[in-house]
Amino acid sequence: MEFCPVGPEDLETIAVLSEQYLTHGKKIKDDIRHHRDMNGYFGVKAVENGEMIGFYTCIEDDIIFTLPHPELKSEIEKITGGEKTITGDTLYVEAAWRGKGIASELARRITDMARERGGKYFLTEAWIHPEGVTPAKKIVTFNGEVIFEKIIPFFYRDLPKYGMECPICGKDCRCGAEVQLHRL
Numbered sequence: 001m002e003f004c005p006v007g008p009e010d011l012e013t014i015a016v017l018s019e020q021y022l023t024h025g026k027k028i029k030d031d032i033r034h035h036r037d038m039n040g041y042f043g044v045k046a047v048e049n050g051e052m053i054g055f056y057t058c059i060e061d062d063i064i065f066t067l068p069h070p071e072l073k074s075e076i077e078k079i080t081g082g083e084k085t086i087t088g089d090t091l092y093v094e095a096a097w098r099g100k101g102i103a104s105e106l107a108r109r110i111t112d113m114a115r116e117r118g119g120k121y122f123l124t125e126a127w128i129h130p131e132g133v134t135p136a137k138k139i140v141t142f143n144g145e146v147i148f149e150k151i152i153p154f155f156y157r158d159l160p161k162y163g164m165e166c167p168i169c170g171k172d173c174r175c176g177a178e179v180q181l182h183r184l
């Protein structure tokens with residue numbers, strides 16, 4: 001298995017998989033395609049036999065959630081004080097390859113890349129399924145020391161307002177999020 005930086009040629013696959021498994025809706029696909037110039041966007045992918053089987057992507061220098069949460073954003077901005085903050089955007093490993101530490105390795109590598117780019121903070125939004133499972137809980141521990149954390153029930157309730165829906169709950173999303181700010 002190889003780990004390499006995400007390039008513009010990967011964006012279409014990332015957009016399609018993110019729409020399928022992370023947040024349904026045209027908006028998420030459009031948001032990802034919008035990064036085609038790779039300006040302020042970077043990521044790392046796991047490749048096996050020439051196929052991308054996992055990725056972790058980030059947005060540089062901004063505090064961004066799947067959908068707007070302006071109060072939370074300003075609470076975090078008070079901590080970061082304008083210092084360079086990297087936001088985790090999408091994290092996915094193909095089902096057949098899960099449980100082998102691939103996401104953890106992607107997280108270690110993206111954290112190194114974020115540091116190399118001069119990032120001071122790394123923001124993560126870990127999805128909490130309705131039954132309470134948080135798939136990325138352990139993985140985001142590789143994104144640096146946690147200095148702020150908020151667990152927000154029904155974080156995705158307004159997805160339909162923004163042209164999206166939850167792949168688990170549909171339009172009436174009951175999932176929460178564990179939002180963490182990490183020091184890099």
Ligand SMILES: CC(C)(COP(=O)(O)OP(=O)(O)OC[C@H]1O[C@@H](n2cnc3c(N)ncnc32)[C@H](O)[C@@H]1OP(=O)(O)O)[C@@H](O)C(=O)NCCC(=O)NCCS
Nearest residue numbers: 091092093098099100101102103104126127134135136138
């Ligand atoms: C979440 C995901 C990226 C994990 O990928 P992975 O390569 O299997 O993760 P790892 O093997 O590195 O697992 C690291 C740890 O997380 C735990 N973990 C992984 N997936 C989990 C899940 N679905 N639920 C609970 N814990 C999980 C593992 O048990 C492991 O813990 P351990 O070190 O104690 O054994 C993968 O399941 C996925 O793509 N899921 C669908 C998309 C998704 O939920 N993305 C995250 C959105 S915030």
